[in-house]
Amino acid sequence: xxxxxxxxxxxxxxxxxxxxxxxxxxxxxxxxxxxxxxxxxxxxxxxxxxxxxxxxxxxxxxxxxxxxxxxxxxxxxxxxxxxxxxxxxxxxxxxxxxxxxxxxxxxxxxxxxxxxxxxxxxxxxxxxxxxxxxxxxxxxxxxxxxxxxxxxxxxxxxxxxxxxxxxxxxxxxxxxxxxxxxxxxxxxxxxxxxxxxxxxxxxxxxxxxxxxxxxxxxxxxxxxxxxxxxxxxxxxxxxxxxxxxxxxxxxxxxxxxxxxxxxxxxxxxxxxxxxxxxxxx
Amino acid sequence: xxxxxxxxxxxxxxxxxxxxxxxxxxxxxxxxxxxxxxxxxxxxxxxxxxxxxxxxxxxxxxxxxxxxxxxxxxxxxxxxxxxxxxxxxxxxxxxxxxxxxxxxxxxxxxxxxxxxxxxxxxx
Numbered sequence: 166x167x168x169x170x171x172x173x174x175x176x177x178x179x180x181x182x183x184x185x186x187x188x189x190x191x192x193x194x195x196x197x198x199x200x201x202x203x204x205x206x207x208x209x210x211x212x213x214x215x216x217x218x219x220x221x222x223x224x225x226x227x228x229x230x231x232x233x234x235x236x237x238x239x240x241x242x243x244x245x246x247x248x249x250x251x252x253x254x255x256x257x258x259x260x261x262x263x264x265x266x267x268x269x270x271x272x273x274x275x276x277x278x279x280x281x282x283x284x285x286x287x288x289x290x291x292x293x294x295x296x297x298x299x300x301x302x303x304x305x306x307x308x309x310x311x312x313x314x315x316x317x318x319x320x321x322x323x324x325x326x327x328x329x330x331x332x333x334x335x336x337x338x339x340x341x342x343x344x345x346x347x348x349x350x351x352x353x354x355x356x357x358x359x360x361x362x363x364x365x366x367x368x369x370x371x372x373x374x375x376x377x378x379x380x381x382x383x384x385x386x387x388x389x390x391x392x393x394x395x396x397x398x399x400x401x402x403x404x405x406x407x408x409x410x411x412x413x414x415x416x417x418x419x420x421x422x423x424x425x426x427x428x429x430x431x432x433x434x435x436x437x438x439x440x441x442x443x444x445x446x
Numbered sequence: 447x448x449x450x451x452x453x454x455x456x457x458x459x460x461x462x463x464x465x466x467x468x469x470x471x472x473x474x475x476x477x478x479x480x481x482x483x484x485x486x487x488x489x490x491x492x493x494x495x496x497x498x499x500x501x502x503x504x505x506x507x508x509x510x511x512x513x514x515x516x517x518x519x520x521x522x523x524x525x526x527x528x529x530x531x532x533x534x535x536x537x538x539x540x541x542x543x544x545x546x547x548x549x550x551x552x553x554x555x556x557x558x559x560x561x562x563x564x565x566x567x568x569x
Contacts, residue, residue, distance in 0.1 A: 392551055399533050
């Protein structure tokens with residue numbers, strides 16, 4: 166069993182049903198505040214400033230804590246206090262399930278202990294899988310950057326579940342957004358996304374509503390792949406690998422990336438949706 | 447308010463949309479937006495914008511090739527490369543080919559406007 170969210174684990178074990186999970190996630194959405202939302206509630210930050218910080222968060226490499234400090238209205242002391250309030254008020258999925266009377270507290274504790282044990286094993290397995298794959302450094306670079314940017318653009322939880330090598334085929338119902346990089350090596354990185362995720366990514370990137378499966382979505386997600394590819398080149402250059410990206414492209418066919426021999430497939434959960442980050446080396 | 451005439455060149459319509467939205471209600475006016483390097487050179491010759499924001503990685507004619515053709519028309523053209531690629535090699539190549547500055551994608555509205563205003567100090 167790969168890495169997963171606790172709610173997903175409970176669902177897979179039959180401890181809760183899908184309706185219970187949706188109810189718990191809804192309770193979390195209505196209760197949990199980001200650091201910036203909390204700062205506004207506590208009167209430490211003007212709402213207009215908060216919007217600027219959130220926009221910057223979606224489009225830069227900086228974390229929310231760093232941005233709150235940078236924007237000058239919150240000092241270290243206030244930030245620590247906000248983090249403390251956020252931690253104490255945070256409704257975890259287990260507590261949300263108890264609040265909705267889907268599980269008892271004792272049941273949550275019991276499942277949580279088993280879940281943590283499985284997660285430790287899953288994390289060790291992921292590390293071993295990274296080390297064993299054809300090009301660990303490149304795979305890790307693309308997978309980490311993809312998860313980082315997907316979190317920003319979807320504004321939600323994104324988690325690496327499993328890493329495998331396979332034939333590189335495109336699962337049905339997904340579109341491939343890819344980019345080749347050439348130079349010291351030839352690599353192709355790709356996001357295989359179902360249309361719901363592509364739409365969310367495109368909206369997060371452009372900042373305006375977009376229609377499912379439209380040209381705008383395809384164009385925007387290709388540009389997201391271009392950003393991941395460009396940043397990967399920058400990161401790999403620091404390790405002495407010189408690469409240059411080609412223009413990104415999108416396909417619905419089962420297109421392989423030229424003659425590249427190996428496809429490293431990272432299965433990723435973005436909220437409730439599954440997607441693949443692929444690296445052809 | 448002085449209006450700076452800007453041309454944007456990027457094969458991504460999303461980026462052209464984002465830049466146009468960021469520059470709305472500012473002292474910058476987008477007078478041309480092209481998704482192709484060859485068309486961009488023609489539009490440059492017609493419009494003679496104050497600032498060209500030029501993507502680096504484009505199908506067909508690349509950003510560096512487009513830069514060279516724009517500078518052949520006007521050696522004083524003020525061309526800025528806007529790219530997701532931030533490698534030392536890429537930045538060095540662009541600046542030695544005649545680009546005046548380099549901006550790495552992605553960027554926020556505030557950062558972008560600040561960057562554009564800094565450009566006007568030297569453009």
